[in-house]
Structure formats: C-alpha cells, structure tokens
Amino acid sequence: MIRLFVADDHTIFREGLKQMLAEEADLTIVGEATNGDELLAQLGSLSCDIVLLDLTMPGRSGISLLREVASNHKWRVIVLSMHEEDQYIVESLKAGAAGYVTKNSALEQLILAIRKVVKGEMFVSAAASQSLIRQARAPSEPLPHTRLTPREREVFDRLVLGRKMSDIARELGLSIKTASTHKTNLLHKMKAETTADLVRYALRHQLDQRP
Numbered sequence: 001m002i003r004l005f006v007a008d009d010h011t012i013f014r015e016g017l018k019q020m021l022a023e024e025a026d027l028t029i030v031g032e033a034t035n036g037d038e039l040l041a042q043l044g045s046l047s048c049d050i051v052l053l054d055l056t057m058p059g060r061s062g063i064s065l066l067r068e069v070a071s072n073h074k075w076r077v078i079v080l081s082m083h084e085e086d087q088y089i090v091e092s093l094k095a096g097a098a099g100y101v102t103k104n105s106a107l108e109q110l111i112l113a114i115r116k117v118v119k120g121e122m123f124v125s126a127a128a129s130q131s132l133i134r135q136a137r138a139p140s141e142p143l144p145h146t147r148l149t150p151r152e153r154e155v156f157d158r159l160v161l162g163r164k165m166s167d168i169a170r171e172l173g174l175s176i177k178t179a180s181t182h183k184t185n186l187l188h189k190m191k192a193e194t195t196a197d198l199v200r201y202a203l204r205h206q207l208d209q210r211p
Contacts, residue, residue, distance in 0.1 A: 002118050005046065006032045007039040008054040008080065013103070017052075020107050027114065036060030039069065049118055051077045052110075055092070063095045070096025076117050080110075089124060099123040143205065144190045152186040155179060159195050160202045 004021065006029055008014050014032055021027045030048050033039035035057045043051070051069055055062055070077045078099035079092045089100045098121075099113040105125040113123040148156060151172070158168045169179035192198050201207075 002027050003030045003048040005048045005051045009034045009057040036065040048075050051075050052080050053077050055081050067095045101125040147189050152182050155182045156186050160199050
C-alpha cells in the first residue's frame with residue numbers, strides 16, 4: 001500500500017482528490033495539511049511514502065518549504081501546482097521534488113506519477129517535457145548573488161530594503177561615489193538594470209534581509 005500525505009489549502013481540491021484516489025486499491029491517504037506549518041508538524045510523527053505538495057499555501061510555502069520537506073528521505077515529494085512554466089518545474093526538481101504534476105492534468109497522470117516515484121523514478125506530467133528532468137539533474141550554476149563580494153552584498157541587501165544611496169554610504173562608512181561603484185558592479189554581476197530587478201530577485205530566491 002502506498003501511503004500519501006496531501007498538503008493543499010483548497011478544501012474542495014483535497015476532498016475531490018481523496019475521493020478519486022480512494023478508488024485505487026494500492027493508494028491510501030494517511031494525512032493532510034492546509035499550510036506549511038501544519039505539514040511540518042504532522043510529518044514529524046507520520047509514516048508516509050509520498051507527500052503531494054502544493055507550492056502556494058498560506059504561511060510557509062514555496063521552494064524553501066519543498067526543500068525542507070524533501071530533505072527527509074523517509075518520503076518523496078510530488079509537487080501539485082497550477083504553474084506549467086519550465087522555471088517552476090526545474091526549480092522544484094532541483095529543490096528535491098521527485099515529481100511535478102500540474103493541477104490541470106488528468107487523474108491518470110497523478111496516479112502514474114505516484115507509482116513511478118514510489119519506485120525511485122522521477123516524473124513530470126505531460127504538460128512538461130521530460131528534458132526538464134535531465135536539466136534539473138545537471139550540475140547547478142552558482143546563483144548570481146553568490147558571486148558578490150562581501151561589500152557588494154552589503155550594498156545589495158540595503159538596496160533591496162529600499163535604502164537610499166546616501167544612507168547606504170553613511171551606514172557602511174563609504175563615500176557616495178564608492179557606494180555607487182559597488183552598486184554598478186553588483187548590478188552587472190546580477191545582470192540587473194534597476195533596484196526593482198534586485199528586489200524581485202531577492203523575493204524569488206527568498207534571500208534574508210540582513211540589515
């Protein structure tokens with residue numbers, strides 16, 4: 001029997017999923033959660049084979065939650081998501097997901113994913129190309145922010161928080177010209193054009209706001 005845990009904040013979706021999967025003799029749902037905190041709390045004492053995880057739930061969610069859940073090798077994770085873009089799929093697989101199924105997929109796709117993943121295989125639904133699995137398994141290139149010098153990172157963090165260049169220079173004991181040079185250099189390394197681009201990057205990668 002394959003034991004499943006469902007984490008999704010939409011009650012109708014969870015109930016519908018439970019009813020449909022109940023018709024499969026080899027599948028059983030042993031628990032459910034409506035947010036990341038509930039999920040992590042229950043998994044601590046739960047025995048299951050696969051976690052079916054929605055990435056966009058209230059509170060703790062997204063890639064950081066996926067990474068934490070997938071780090072426990074007692075179970076494998078299949079992401080259930082509305083997003084079909086390659087970016088979401090690749091990031092999920094790199095973060096530890098063993099499968100990715102879009103919510104508009106046929107039920108047969110999810111069942112197939114469950115049976116493959118429990119055997120140690122990887123699976124993405126038909127909406128995504130299997131080449132994404134190979135891409136996700138390829139060695140990751142360092143993220144742009146990891147190439148910043150310590151001083152550039154200090155400027156980056158303050159820019160993301162909305163600080164003015166004059167304030168950043170004063171806080172770091174730099175001249176405005178030197179602080180501006182660091183900004184120019186880090187924008188180049190980050191392949192960004194504006195501070196707004198940096199803010200979006202920080203949110204996307206959930207970087208800590210240090211200062």
